[in-house]
Structure formats: structure tokens, C-alpha cells
Amino acid sequence: MRFTKMEGCGNDYIYINCFEEEVKWPEALAVAMSERHFGVGADGLVLILPSETADFRMRMFNLDGSEGEMCGNAVRCIGKYVYERGLTKKDTVTLETMGGIKTLKLHIQQENVIAVTVDMGEPILEAEKIPVRSEKHPVIGETLRILDREFAFTCVSMGNPHAVTFVDNTQDFDVEKYGSLVEYAPIFPNKTNTEFVQVIDRTHLAMRVWERGSGETMACGTGASAALVAAVLNGLCERKVRIQLLGGTLEIEWRESDNHVYMTGPARFSFDGVWLR
Numbered sequence: 001m002r003f004t005k006m007e008g009c010g011n012d013y014i015y016i017n018c019f020e021e022e023v024k025w026p027e028a029l030a031v032a033m034s035e036r037h038f039g040v041g042a043d044g045l046v047l048i049l050p051s052e053t054a055d056f057r058m059r060m061f062n063l064d065g066s067e068g069e070m071c072g073n074a075v076r077c078i079g080k081y082v083y084e085r086g087l088t089k090k091d092t093v094t095l096e097t098m099g100g101i102k103t104l105k106l107h108i109q110q111e112n113v114i115a116v117t118v119d120m121g122e123p124i125l126e127a128e129k130i131p132v133r134s135e136k137h138p139v140i141g142e143t144l145r146i147l148d149r150e151f152a153f154t155c156v157s158m159g160n161p162h163a164v165t166f167v168d169n170t171q172d173f174d175v176e177k178y179g180s181l182v183e184y185a186p187i188f189p190n191k192t193n194t195e196f197v198q199v200i201d202r203t204h205l206a207m208r209v210w211e212r213g214s215g216e217t218m219a220c221g222t223g224a225s226a227a228l229v230a231a232v233l234n235g236l237c238e239r240k241v242r243i244q245l246l247g248g249t250l251e252i253e254w255r256e257s258d259n260h261v262y263m264t265g266p267a268r269f270s271f272d273g274v275w276l277r
């Protein structure tokens with residue numbers, strides 16, 4: 001079975017073109033192929049499928065086999081894939097996801113997609129839709145004690161759940177120690193992605209992320225979108241910022257005119273391969 005390895009700000013997935021390949025058990029395949037030593041090595045698996053309601057459909061699976069409703073970095077990579085591999089000639093593409101239909105604007109130079117702007121839709125702030133067990137609306141300052149620290153979380157869904165907290169310095173923060181416990185905190189019925197955010201200034205944030213089902217990744221597109229929304233709700237930044245992640249930079253804007261969040265960033269091919277198992 002042929003696959004393509006791609007990454008967006010270092011958030012790397014295995015992409016399978018399901019117009020040409022059939023995948024019977026994606027959950028098990030995601031675990032096997034994502035494995036660093038016995039497989040390809042990745043943050044998870046992404047299927048590119050036909051759709052009846054959009055140009056294409058995405059299904060994404062974390063490296064533990066769990067399915068994510070939405071994946072911002074993968075959406076940008078799919079935009080690059082479908083244009084440069086000849087599945088579309090359009091520079092605006094729609095993609096059906098479990099988090100709704102997303103619109104992608106491809107930035108093209110000499111037939112190469114050099115960046116993609118994704119309309120991530122409206123942030124979801126109602127506790128029961130995130131979901132998070134909280135009496136607050138929006139869910140700002142929900143405190144949780146994790147080991148020796150008390151955190152205040154702002155919770156946002158971008159189709160998938162995010163718990164955002166602000167720290168003084170992301171570089172020397174122990175993301176695994178705390179993120180791995182927040183992921184399974186009982187107040188998150190569907191678990192959660194957790195973002196640790198440092199406010200550099202009112203137009204620059206730095207962020208590290210412990211992803212639900214994948215652990216710490218180099219970047220998280222839905223997480224960066226949730227981080228911007230949380231920072232604006234807490235009065236910490238403007239509505240358009242650059243977010244510095246371990247693997248690169250994303251530009252995120254929460255537009256007042258339509259209440260939609262827009263994410264712009266890179267997408268890159270790494271290699272093509274053939275899976276023999």
C-alpha cells in the first residue's frame with residue numbers, strides 16, 4: 001500500500017490516498033505505521049477520501065489509534081497534496097471533517113502550494129459541546145490541581161477539545177509531566193488536548209502542546225487556534241497573532257466580522273513509501 005509522509009510545522013502524519021488505496025482497519029493501521037521502530041514513525045495517520053458534501057473528506061487517527069474530529073496541520077497538508085498530486089486544479093478547496101466542512105485557500109507559486117489558509121470555523125465555547133464538566137460559560141479559569149500545581153484552564157473546542165493554560169516560560173516547562181495527566185482528567189469526558197502558552201507580547205504567543213492520543217507534538221493547528229481564542233478571552237492578546245511552536249510558526253486570526261478563526265501556515269512533503277505489512 002502506497003503512502004506519503006508530510007508535515008505541517010513538524011506535526012507529521014502518514015497520508016493515504018483512498019481514491020487509490022483501501023484501508024480496512026485505520027485504527028490498527030495508525031498504531032502500526034506510526035510506531036517509530038517497527039513502522040514508519042509519525043504522529044498518526046490521515047486518510048484522504050471522496051466526499052458527497054465537499055471536494056474531499058479527511059479522517060485522522062492519532063498514534064494510539066483514536067480518531068480526532070479535526071486536525072489543523074493535516075488539513076493544510078491535504079490542501080498541498082490534492083493540488084500538487086493532481087486531484088484538483090482549484091485554489092480553493094472544501095474538506096469534510098468530523099468537525100464540519102472546512103474551506104482551504106491554497107497560496108500557489110509556480111504550481112507549488114507554499115502555504116495554506118484554513119477557515120477553522122467558529123470556536124465552540126459551550127461547556128457541554130467542548131465537552132468539559134464545568135458550570136462556567138465561557139469556560140475561563142476552570143481550576144485543576146495536577147500533582148504539585150494548580151492550573152487555570154480556558155477550554156475551547158475547534159471540533160476537538162482543548163484545555164489552554166498560560167505559563168511564564170514554555171521552554172523549560174515539563175509538558176509531559178502535567179499534560180499527560182490533564183489529558184485524562186475526569187472533567188474531560190472525551191479526554192483533551194492541552195496547550196501551554198506563553199504570551200510574548202500582544203501579537204506573539206509561544207506554545208507547546210500535549211496532544212490527546214499522540215503526546216507532545218511539534219505543533220498543533222487546532223491547538224494554536226484554541227490558544228488564540230483563549231488568550232483573547234483572557235484579554236492577553238490581539239485577535240491576530242503569530243504563534244511560535246516547536247516545529248514552526250502559525251498565523252492565527254479570530255475575525256470579529258464572522259467569528260471564524262483563520263489559520264495560515266506551511267505544509268511539506270517528506271517522502272513517498274510503500275507499506276509492505
Ligand SMILES: N[C@H](CCC[C@H](N)C(=O)O)C(=O)O
Nearest residue numbers: 068071072073160220221222
Ligand atoms: N490529537 C488531536 C488531533 C490532531 C490535532 C492536531 N495535530 C492539529 O494539528 O490540530 C485530537 O485527538 O483531538
